Amino acid sequence: LKYSTARFLTSAPTLAKCPVDSGVEVAFAGRSNAGKSSAINAITQQKALARTSKTPGRTQLINIFSLGDDVDRRLVDLPGYGYAKVPENIKQEWQRHLSDYLHRRASLKGLVLVMDVRHPLTEFDLDLLEVADDRDLPVHILLTKADKLKKGAAKNALQQVRSRLREWEDLISIQLFSSLKRQGVEDVHQRLDSWMED
Ligand code: GTP
Numbered sequence: 001l002k003y004s005t006a007r008f009l010t011s012a013p014t015l016a017k018c019p020v021d022s023g024v025e026v027a028f029a030g031r032s033n034a035g036k037s038s039a040i041n042a043i044t045q046q047k048a049l050a051r052t053s054k055t056p057g058r059t060q061l062i063n064i065f066s067l068g069d070d071v072d073r074r075l076v077d078l079p080g081y082g083y084a085k086v087p088e089n090i091k092q093e094w095q096r097h098l099s100d101y102l103h104r105r106a107s108l109k110g111l112v113l114v115m116d117v118r119h120p121l122t123e124f125d126l127d128l129l130e131v132a133d134d135r136d137l138p139v140h141i142l143l144t145k146a147d148k149l150k151k152g153a154a155k156n157a158l159q160q161v162r163s164r165l166r167e168w169e170d171l172i173s174i175q176l177f178s179s180l181k182r183q184g185v186e187d188v189h190q191r192l193d194s195w196m197e198d
């Protein structure tokens, strides 16, 4: 599939405001500032399709992109979780909308879990794997910002995460990634194809 044809479809504050729940959706989830929006831009080969920021908490809505005019194939940029500086009540509200989306979105066929290779497997990441497991939803893990580590250190991080997630191995796949260097983009395309092509 041609991910470079992706274009902005809509933003939704809640599950109820998301577009019709048909076709196939793949959502990018992960901790605030992990690099989800940057990963979407690297994967779609566009500079500013998804808005990125140095300030954690940039993405506050469910942002939905279609592959060209095909509204039945969608990529979704989710708000990051775990950002401490947002007021508690707002945080709980985001968390609830996110949880609704993850549990109840029927067209959601795969999750891309984005983790900073230097800070993988936070409590929230593990919660997310539980939710995916409940739904039998496959998860592709991007250990991103791999450019921040030397090659050997990045490889070690990958091995460590693999072994810590052995119990989920039927559900998940894992790779190193860098939006900055566009490392690993082809592998993500293949995974997305496997979910989106049928
Ligand atoms: P929220 O929307 O706040 O949840 O964040 P996000 O997960 O969408 O992160 P975003 O893509 O906005 O990136 C956060 C910061 O990390 C930005 O300053 C990016 O430039 C930087 N960043 C993202 N990916 C990479 C990468 O692969 N390498 C490097 N070096 N920096 C990256």
Ligand code: MG
Residues within 6 Å of the ligand: 036, 037, 038, 051, 052, 058, 059, 077, 080
């Ligand atoms: Mg974002």
